[in-house]
Amino acid sequence: MSIVLKNKCRHDRSRVVSIDYGTKRVGLSVADPLRLFAQPFGVYSPASAVEKLVSFHHTETIGTIVIGWPLNEDGSEGKATRRVENYIRQLSNRLPDTKIIRWDERHTSEEAKARLSELHIRPEAGEVDQMAASIILQEFLDAHSETTRVNERS
Numbered sequence: 104m105s106i107v108l109k110n111k112c113r114h115d116r117s118r119v120v121s122i123d124y125g126t127k128r129v130g131l132s133v134a135d136p137l138r139l140f141a142q143p144f145g146v147y148s149p150a151s152a153v154e155k156l157v158s159f160h161h162t163e164t165i166g167t168i169v170i171g172w173p174l175n176e177d178g179s180e181g182k183a184t185r186r187v188e189n190y191i192r193q194l195s196n197r198l199p200d201t202k203i204i205r206w207d208e209r210h211t212s213e214e215a216k217a218r219l220s221e222l223h224i225r226p227e228a229g230e231v232d233q234m235a236a237s238i239i240l241q242e243f244l245d246a247h248s249e250t251t252r253v254n255e256r257s
Contacts, residue, residue, distance in 0.1 A: 116136070116164070117163075117164045117165060117166025117167070118133060118134060118136070118159070118163045118164060118165050118166060119133070119134040119138055119165075119166065119167045119168075119169065119240065119243070119244070120132065120133045120134070120144065120156065120159070120165055120167075120168055120169070120240070121133075121141065121168070121169040121170070121171070121206070121236045121237070121239045121240035121243065122152065122168060122169070122170040122171065122190075122236060122239075123171045123208065123211065123212075123232050123233075123235040123236040123239060124149070124170060124171060124173075124186070124187050124190050125149075125232060126149065126186065127148070127149075128146050128147070128148070128229060128232045129146065129147050129148070129149050129151075129152035129232065130143075130145075130146050130229075130231075130232030130233040130234070130235055130236035130237075131143075131144035131145050131146070131147065131152060131155065131156070131233070131236055132144050132233065132236035132237040132239070132240040133159075133240075134240060134244055138244055138248075139244065139248075140241070140244070141236075141237040141238075141239075141240035141241040141244060142237070143233045143234070143236070143237055144233075144236070145233065146229040146230075146232050146233050149190065153193055153194060153197055156168070156194070156197075156198065157197050157198065160198055160201065165198065165201050166201065166202060167201065167202045167203075167204060168194060168198070168201055168202070168203045168204070169204045169206045169239055169240055169243045170187060170190070170191060170194075170203060170204070170205060170206065170239075171187070171206060171208030171211060171235065171236070171239050172184060172187060172205035172206055172207055172208055173187060173208055173209075174207055174208075174209055176209065187205075191203055191205075204243070206239050206242065206243055208235065208239055211235040211238045211239055212231055212235050214235075214238055215230075215231045215232075215234035215235040215237075215238055216231055218234060218238075219231065219234055
């Protein structure tokens with residue numbers, strides 16, 4: 104059995120970034136140009152993250168921002184989602200032509216800590232935020248992949 108990967112031609116060269124928002128720190132991640140892999144893009148204060156994204160948009164053109172949507176364990180919205188909604192408004196004002204997608208981020212911080220521990224990296228706050236942003240983005244990329252797998256049996 105072999106797996107054949109076929110990529111559709113991409114005319115849209117805009118970049119996809121993700122945000123793990125926190126009131127003190129914001130983790131960022133960016134997809135590679137083919138939109139296959141999430142790569143860490145730094146940890147900033149909330150205001151500095153907006154400036155970093157605006158600057159990046161001027162050089163690379165951000166087409167989509169995927170922002171972690173902090174739902175409660177039962178799936179309901181709460182204080183945290185209201186804070187993120189305010190941040191989304193700031194982003195929309197600064198990057199009005201960029202699509203912003205809310206992505207369920209439940210358990211991403213725990214997963215980020217676990218992955219860092221597996222790499223024998225003592226999970227510090229900044230690294231956790233950045234890893235959580237990468238997890239959010241990779242989930243999004245995997246869910247929206249334009250890759251088709253075809254199984255062939257010999």
